[in-house]
Amino acid sequence: MVTLGTATAQPGETDTGRLAVGETRDGSEVGLPVAVVNGADDGKTLYLQAASDGDELNGVGVVQRVVPRLDPAEISGTILVVGIVNYHAFQVAEHRNPIDDTKMNRAYPGNDEGTSSERIAAATFDAATRADLVVDLHQGSTSQMIDECRVRCGTRHRLHDECLELAKVFGCGYILDQKGPDGQLARAAPDEGVPTIDPELGGCVGWDEQSIQLGVEGVYNVLRYYGFLAESHSFEAQTRARGFDQYGSPAGGLVDFQKQLGDRVTRGDTLYTITDVFGQQKDVVTARSSGIFWRARRLPQVATGEYVCSVGTDIDSV
Template sequence: MTTLGTATACPGEIATGRLSVGEARDGSEISLPVAVINGQDEGKTLYIQAVSDGDELNGVGVIQQFVPRIDPSELSGQILIVGIVNYYGFQVGEHRNPIDDTKMNRAYPGDPNGMSSERIAHATFEAAMRADLILDLHQGSTSRMIDETRVRCGSRHRLHSDCLELAKVFDCGFILDQKGPDGQLARTAPDEGVPTIDPELGGSVGWDQESIEIGLRGVNRVLKYYGFIDGSIDIHPQTRANSFEQYGAPAGGLTSFHPDLGDYVSSGDPLFDVTDTFGRVKSTVTADSTGVFWRTRRLPQVATGEYVCSVGTDLDEY
């Protein structure tokens, strides 16, 4: 029998429930939606969570479509799922937890007696630490971004190769291999011995089915490769970036991009123009280095110095 919050599943069963994480300002209980998929046979444990950033919804789109499709009678091991981590941010469509103005994915491993975000992080971290593998589903907030997978433990970490293997199995085609900020789940969990990746499933306002499909395929590839379900997968070389270059606007106006997301650029290639309202080019920004056109702002209007786009650099094939 496997339990997470109020969800309890016997072998061969799926159960859903809630995981209590505190109380709201009116004293009502706050709890997160959880699911337990308990396989018919023994095996590894996979932990999946989504929406630790409240406006990143493609991950919950993956979970919404994945859970009805899985047959626990054909599963070895168990899957623990927290469908929405940032309860408060999700309710109002904001990136951060508005109760304490904290980015949830900077609060791990959390604190049971801390601020709202720390308490949520503590409860979900405890669930994650029951697993052998962790998938923390994200997207590029409301920016435009390629589908990619992030390894955040750092190249010198003892689990670096295990996290890279998991990223390659998930297979978004692009990997960012760069040590993450303090408090990220994908950086913190490997310190406790659990390989963890942070799939960034595109970027959109709301969600987009194409990136959700990539996430669904990634989860199923993980299940097959690590023996949760029958089947085999092919592992292909992927483009790995080890760092970013970010570009801001040298003038105010409207941006238009030269490359498409995922295109390779070379040093000196034009990245974007800033024009005035009437289409006159005020400035053209070029790439400093060879890389992949990785991420852009969604809206065209910019002020001087405002973020415009990012290029993934220091590339190799992994």
């Protein structure tokens, strides 16, 4: 029997329930939606979570499509799922937890006697570290971004190769292999011996069906490659970036991009121009390094110094 919160499943069963993480301001219990898929045969354990950031909904779309398709009679091993991590932010469609103004994916491994975000992080970290593999579904917030998978433990980490392999298996086509900030699940779980990846499924307002389908395929790639399902899976070489150049606006005005997501960029290429409201050019921004046009703001209006776009750098194939 496998239990996660109130979800309990015998071998060959699936169950859903809630994982208690505290109370709201009126004293109502807060329970994250969870599922347990307990395979009929023994095998590895996969932990899958979504919506660590409350406005990153593509991962919820993946969970919504994957869980009903999983037949525990055909699975070897166990799949633990938290469908919505950042409960409070999800309710109000915001990025950060409004109870403590915290970005959830900076709160791991958490503290079960701490702030709202720390308590949620502690409860989900406990579930994650019961697993052999972790997939933490994200997206590039509401910006525009290519579909990519992040390895955040750092290239010198003892589990780096296992995390990189997991990212290649997931199969977004692009990998960012760069040590992440403290407090990320994809940083904290490898320290406990669990290979972890952070798929960034595009970036949109609401959700994007193409990125969701890529995420569904990625989860199934993992299930096949690591023996949860009988079918085999082999992965192809992917494009890796090991750094990011971020660009801000040198002036206020309107952005006109000269590159599209996924375009190759050569040092000196024009990335975007800034014009005033009458179309008069105010500034031109060129690439500092060669790489791939990776992420861009969604709205055209910018103030001086405001974020505009990112270029993935130090590119190779893995």
